[in-house]
Amino acid sequence: MINITINSQAVQVPEDSTILQAARMINVQIPTMCHIEKRDPIGACRVCLVEVEGAKILQAACSTPVSEGMVIHTNSKKARMARRFVVELLLSEHDGNCQTCDRGSDCELRTLGEDMGISDLAFEGEKIKPHMDETTPALIRDSAKCIKCRRCVTVCNEVQGVGALYPQDRGFDVFIGPAFCRDLKDVACVQCGQCAAVCPVGAIAEKSSTPAIWDAIENPDICVVVQTAPAIRAALGEEFGYEPGTRVTGKMVAALRRLGFDSVFDTNFTADLTIMEEGTELLTRLKKALVDKEDVALPMFTSCSPGWINFAEFYFPQFLPNISTCKSPQQMFGAVAKSYYAEKIGVDPKNMIVVSVMPCTAKKFEAQRPEMNADGIQDVDYVLTTRELAKMIKEANLDFNSLPDEEMDAPLGLSSGAADIFANTGGVMEAALRTAYEIVTGRELPVENLHVAPITGLDGIKEASLVIEGTVDDWKFLEGVELKVAVSHGLGNTRRMLEYVKANGCPYHFVEVMTCPGGCIGGGGQPRFTDDSVRLKRIAGIYAEDEGKKLRKSHENPDVQKLYQDFLGAPLGEKSHHLLHTHYAPKSQTMSD
Amino acid sequence: MVRKHRDRKSKGTKVFALAGAVRNTGLVEVPIGTHLGELIYDIGGGIINDKQFKAAQIGGPSGGCIPKQNLNVPLDYETLADLGAIMGSGGLIVMDENTCMVDVARFFIEFVQEESCGKCVPCRTGTRRMLEILERICAGQGEMEDIDRLEELGNFIKTASLCGLGQTAPNPILSTIRHFRKEYEQHIIDKYCEAGVCAGLVRAPCLSACPCGVDVPGFVSMVGDQRYAEALKLHRERNPFASVCARVCFHTCEDKCRRAQLDSPVSIRAVKRFMVDQEVMVQIPEVLENDENAKRKIAIVGAGPAGLSCAYFLARLGYKPVVLESEPRPGGMLVQAIPAYRLPREELAREIRMIESLGVTIETGQMLGRDYTLESLKDDGYELIYLAIGAPLGVDLNIKGSDADGVTEAMSFLRQYNIRGSVPVGKKVVVVGGGNAAIDAARTAMRLGAEEVTVIYRRTREQMPAYAEEIEEALDEGVKLCTLLNPEEFVVKHGKVTGVLCHHMKLGEFDRSGRRRPQDDAEETAEVIEADQVIIAIGQALNKDTTVGNLEVEFNDSGWVKADPRSGATSVPWLLAGGDVATGPSSVAQAIGAGECAAIEIDIRLTGEDHSFWRGYKDQGATFDPDAEPLAYAREKLPTIPLARRRHNFSEVEQPWSEAAALRQARRCLRCDYGKQPTASNE
DSSP states (O other): OOEEEHHHEEEEEOOOOHHHHHHHHHHOOOOOOOOOTTSOOOSSSSSTTEEEEOOOOOOEETTTTTTTOOEEEESSHHHHHHHHHHHHHHHHHHHGGGGTTGGGOHHHHHHHHHHTTTOOOOOOOOOOOEHHHHHHHHEEGGGGGOOOOOHHIIIIIISSSSOOOOEOGGGGGGGGEGGGGOOOOGOOOOOOOHHHHHSSSSTTOOOOOHHHHHHHHHHHTEEEEEEEEGGGGGGGGGGGGTTTTTHHHHHHHHHHHHTSSSEEEEHHHHHHHHHHHHHHHHHHHHHHHTOOOOOOOOSSOOOHHHHHHHHHHHHHHHHHHHHHBBBBBBHHHHIIEEEEEEEEHHGGGGEEEEEESSSSSSHHHHHHHHTSSSSSSESOOOOEEHHHHHHHHHTOOOOOOOOOOOOOOOOOOOOOHHHHGGGTTTHHHHHHHHHHHHHHHOOOOOOOOGGGGOOOOOEEEEEEEEOOSSOGGGGGGTTOEEEEEEEEEHHHHHHHHHHHHHHHHHOOSSSEEEETTTTTOTTTTTTOOOHHOOOOHHHHHHHHHHHHOOOGGGGHHHHHHHHHIIIIIIIOHHHHHHHBBBBOOOOOOOOOO | GGGGTTSSOOSSSEEEEEEEESOEEEEEEEEOOBHIIIIIIISSSGGGGGGGGGEEESSSTEEEEEGGGGGTOSSSHHHHTTTOOTTTTTTTEETTTTOOHHHHHHHHHHHHHHHHHHHHHIIIIIHHHHHHHHHHHHHHOHHHHHHHHHHHHHHHHHHHOSSHHHHHHTHHHHHHHHHHHHHIIIIIOOOOTSSOOTTTTSHHHHHHOOOTTOHHHHHHHHHHOOHHHHHHHHHHHSSSSSSHHHHHHHOOHHHGGGGGGGGSOOEEEEEEEEHHHHHOOOOOOOOOOHHHHSSSSSSOOSSSHHHHHHHHHHHTOOOOOOEOSSSSSSOTTTHTTSSSTSOOOHHHHHHHHHHHHHHOEEEEEEOBBBTBBHHHHHTTSSEEEOOOOOOOOOOOSSSBBTSSBBBHHHHHHHIIIIISSOOOOSSSEOOOOEEEHHHHHHHHHTTTTTTTTEESSOOOGGGSSSSSSHHHHHHHTTOOOEEEEEEEEEEEEETEEEEEEEEEEEEEEETTTTTTEEEEEETTTTTEEEESSEOSOOOOOOOHHHHHHTSSOBTTTTTSOOOTTTOOSSSSSTTEOHHHHHHHOOOHHHHHHHHHHHHHHHHHHHSSSSTTTOOOOOOOOOOTTTTOOOOOOOOOOOOOOOOGGTOOOOOSSSSOHHHHHHHHHHHOOOOOOTOOOOSSSOO
């Protein structure tokens, strides 16, 4: 520990702290627009400038390590004026159409300007050269608004290991985008939207589907079905002033109903269905490997996360056979809704629109994949992010906070707690283990509160193993097998794991991959700004939702059982093969054309 | 050598890349602490074409500009940092008087902002904003606040940028503002680029260089078209003394002429001489008669070039000013100091008569402080008074023997001869000083029968303020020039001067004027130059008491009346001042320009509006083919009368060209102004 003084307050901080970290320890606020926690500081935005006694120039708090006896003034006139200059310069080159900007009052630049009391523009001059990139189904990049803070670059390269975004050119002409000034569709972007999640301004955002959805709702001939992903319920509230992790499931359902959706269902339902299919698929693969000695691809990877699918297609095509053939819960829902449910209510699937509310931008891409289309009918028509749903609620003038708690509609609204935890890292694995173990042994998963502790939390790569004992007759071949599983979240971690597997062989049977750090609760479509403290709160909310349910295991969901009885037959049966499973092919990393 | 400056903090040597307007360019390794002046003059061989050194950009594009006042600074890290520059790359770009410092700042920041990597905001956007502000200023669209903005922004970028590039990028701007703020102000307020560089402000560099704003390419090209009367009329739009200036102007226009980059400048003054010689009946310029203006009472004190120019322009606006002159003849220095062999009296008289004919009254023999005071004029009902009495007094050299018989002073010597027609002249005459007055006195003495005339000057010939051509002519006429010689005492016998005891001098360190300061050369022994007359020409002064009396007028540190160069405004609301009285001894053209500015200011004060119809650009439609090759004729000088015919008379030395020579020379003009319409200039 070393001694420093911040704004006349003496404080002891760990030796390896930066000024920014030290200040935060004693709740001294220093603004920053380029810093991302746990990543190396880049010192680009200069709004964290502070005055350090004895230093010739101002120091960037994010990148300056503290030293013994350092005396720091975060709010001296010099520091404040410098920060103000930075913001004034950014405003002078910024597009500046705040009235019509997607970010509105949640723009960090605008907020900083307001906080600094900047009421008129100090500098006039050339604006940033505009460029709109609307080439992907998921994301829009508006270069005129970009402040070149490079958070997106850090996230894309370091957190996600994708590397679709870089700074290009130099000086005033510098801009952030794919290499060689290409658009996103021309590079190996997985469309996870983490860039949009960290963008402090309106330069990267999801491509909106809202107008088409309003039109569908208005159209009396169309049955509009909405599904909501598990991660929404613990995050949507943030857009309305609730603490991160506050569960607003009931209010969300009420809001969706008032927006005019004809049926309000739950992606959780198909999460349970996914477990039935995917769990069965895993056991089948194990059987083929252990009993039939067939050459099946193991480990099996989960397939729920569309960013991960893109990532594998681009970067690790050799693992595509290992990915479960199950469609993601979003797509399964669309397929079931437009077959089973449409038939049930007597609606022509062509007159049914399925809208999903997702924490995710890659889901927008996934919905329009050619693979996701049974008998020429697109499973899911439109995808809204959590942020977009919040905007629709605001647009409809609903007082979200005073809405009553309502229940999802039947029959696609009932779900187990296992489905809820699909929202966070480790959740799909835990849900699968709860069901698979019980199928194989006839007994409940022997862990406390059904939680597989080693695969919870925010470590990048988590492992667990479980010796299977006391198997029932059908699964005797698994007796004594030590089932090894792994969980990764964040594609950077996933890349590390896959490189390890490539080099050293695979010690696992089953691997869960989620694209975004923390899983879907940290998705690219979630309310901004998501850091680890927010992730942990949302995860806590999700586990609470799980624990509050009577049904904790997917196979116990009676409506799922009924779906099999009435419509699908058995897991991995012919109908489910047709509706619920798919295959992926390698994609070139370079040009889409 | 390396140990020479070993007391310094930094030892060893430094390699500089000497470039720009210096004779010897290239890499030079010198001990740290070497003086800037030594590097430029001793190693670099001085400035190309003997132009004035203006500034050096040290340390590369993100270094800073150091002006001539600092030629004596040692080149070490600490000193350079204090001056706002850096050692940096060791780049050392020498710039001469033809460099615009605002343009230099713009150039360097343009370079640096392109080099910015674009990562941090201050460097990426801040340097671009600085460039944009500078581009505005260079285009004549700057505001005074822009200077503050540049300083604020520059200081911010220096302390807030991520790396050394941004932390030094504003140096050229901050250092040029610090040392050349006046140039920024000229660009912003006067829309004027003195160096003739900034395209938005400069139609042609000659025109920018003229203190009167005469449309030089206009009259030169019309002479080329043989439209002599029109050409002269155009000249007198901005300067009534065409004939005077054709003889005595210091022609900065030629110094800035772009033809010099090809071979040598157009002989603008000589073209003008031909042009004025074609005038038979003096032309009367356009006058706006105005009964209201005619009733206003305006007094002009001093009938020199400034006062008469002011009167001329006022008269053209319908005013009827009164000019008061202490001497019996109007003309100021033009008649009192400049000898007739340079400026025939009839030429001057003709142009003064032209001014009088516009309604100007000149009252001679009226001496300020004796016959009237500024306050008495005010009491007599004059609403505004323009003080333009010049710098009429000579300055004494206070050394032993100054009061001896035969020691005189150049101003009274010249005045006495020029006004009274005779002055005592010795056989052996020593003139002390290096300005135009010294040369005029020497050449006058020569003509009046002196057997030997020696000019002694304590610096070198290159440093003499007198015009080079005048020195040349003087030497041709037999005047002896002894430089690096300083009078220590006048040798006196029986109350009469018999010689000048002189010390030899050598050049020492650079002083704040950018010249090497002369200092005693101990190795040389003193010598006595025989003389029965000594004329001291070491400067001119003003008598405060007789000038302003009890009136409280602010003076500047050099002892001249403090007046706004743009308007002539002084600290007294009803008093304006201009010409030498405000600037100290300066050129005729500058005095004429100052008079015009004062006339405009007087009109504005009396009517609330600017009616200066003579300003502004008009295309003269002269013949010019932009695709043609420049004419290959070389520059020609005016012919002069033979030396033998110069003794004992004051006949004009310079003679006019033939028409063929004049046309040839006029057509050498490259027409830099062609097709240009500066947006913001006040030309």
